[in-house]
Amino acid sequence: MHTPLPPLACNAHCHVFGPRDTFPYAANASFIPAADAPKEALYALNDKLGLQRCVVVQSACHGFDNSAAEDAIRHRPQTYRGIALVPTDVAQAELNRLNSAGFRGVRFNFMGHLGHRTPIEEVLALAARFEPLGWHLQIHGDPSLLTDMAPALLRSPTPVVIDHIGRLDASLGLDQPAFKALRRLMADRRFWxxxxxxxxxxxxxxxxxxxxxxxxxxxxxxxxxxxxxxxxPHPNHAGPVPDEQQLVDLIHEIAPSEAARHALMVSNPERLYQFGDLT
Known part of the structure; x- marks a missing residue:
């Protein structure tokens, strides 16, 4: 029997792909999905799993055209938010427009397979421009990022969210340098x-x-x-594609208490993504 999630539980990291006839993939995309993953499929999965809130993270396959993610938010404006991909010289008017559309931050990829190496000083300059909106930086990179980029990230004018446990190697154990580096970053209360x-x-x-x-x-x-x-839908995934219900069930292993689950699934995302501020 599956233990239910708390009301207003949030899926704070997922994507939509296409459909390509409506939202074409970027011509210079670092990857093109084998199959579309439209908003209807995401809605159905979240509803089935008891995930009432959601954060759609713009995918590299759509480049800087955030239309597919924006469309997914538009049809569930109370409960869905977005993280954008934008160039560092994006116009302030576009940031303001995206904010009104439900976006709450910008993601930067520093993973080798995604081919992005935006200079960190440009990233921080952009963050200073969207700080008044209450947005945050979302950083995706391999474990070396936790050490090499830490001094720069600690100068961020906005909160910083580290993706996917820092993409470290679990086989190296809790005492590995990358995890120690992640914990040092997390000691700064601007980091998530x-x-x-x-x-x-x-x-x-x-x-x-x-x-x-x-x-x-x-x-x-x-x-x-x-x-x-x-x-x-688990882009660029190595190994067996996860079972969605198993991932949800494992929440109770990593957050055993009701209070820990409520923070993880409800109150933390509510605070960071500003749920409830759009009608």
């Missing part, structure tokens, strides 16, 4: 972390016994700045 991606950092596969201790440690130590998402 997504305990999504256990399926990406595991070396054992489901149910991710090697990865669960990392997520649990972060929930235990930084419980008011952790977020959870299922990363549907």
């Amino acid at each position: 972390v997504k305990v999504s991606g256990m399926d990406r950092i595991t070396r054992l596969g489901p149910p991710y016994a090697d990865a669960q201790p990392f997520a649990k440690a972060l929930v235990d130590e930084f419980g008011d700045r952790v977020l959870w998402g299922n990363d549907w």
Whole structure:
């Protein structure tokens, strides 16, 4: 029997792809999905799993055209928010427009396979421009980012969300330098972390016994700045594609108490993504 999630539980990390006839993929995209993953499929999955709120993260396959994510938010404006991809010289008017459309931050990819290496000083300059909107930076990168970019990230004028437990290697254990570096960043209260991606950092596969201790440690130590998402539809995934219900069931392993689950799934995302501010 599956233990239900608290009311207003949030899937804080997922994507929509296409449909390509309506929202074409970017000509210079670093990857093109084999299949579309439209908003209707996302709605159906979240509804089935009991995830009443959602944050749609703009995908690299659509580049800087945030239309597909914006469309997904538009049809559920009370309960869906977005994270955009934008160039660092984006016009302020476009940031304001995206804010009105329900976007609450900008993601930057520093993973090698995604091919993005935006200079960090340009990233921080953009963050200064969207800080008045109450937005945050979302950073996706391999473990070296936690050390190499830490001094710059600590100068961010906005909150910073680290994706997928820092994409570290779970087989190296809790004492590995990358996890120590992540915990040092999290000691600064402007930093948040997504305990999504256990399926990406595991070396054992489901149910991710090697990865669960990392997520649990972060929930235990930084419980008011952790977020959870299922990363549907799991782009560029190595190994077996996760079982969606299993990912939800594992929430009770990494956040065993009712209070920890409520913070992880409800109050933390409500605070960061400003749910309830659009009609």
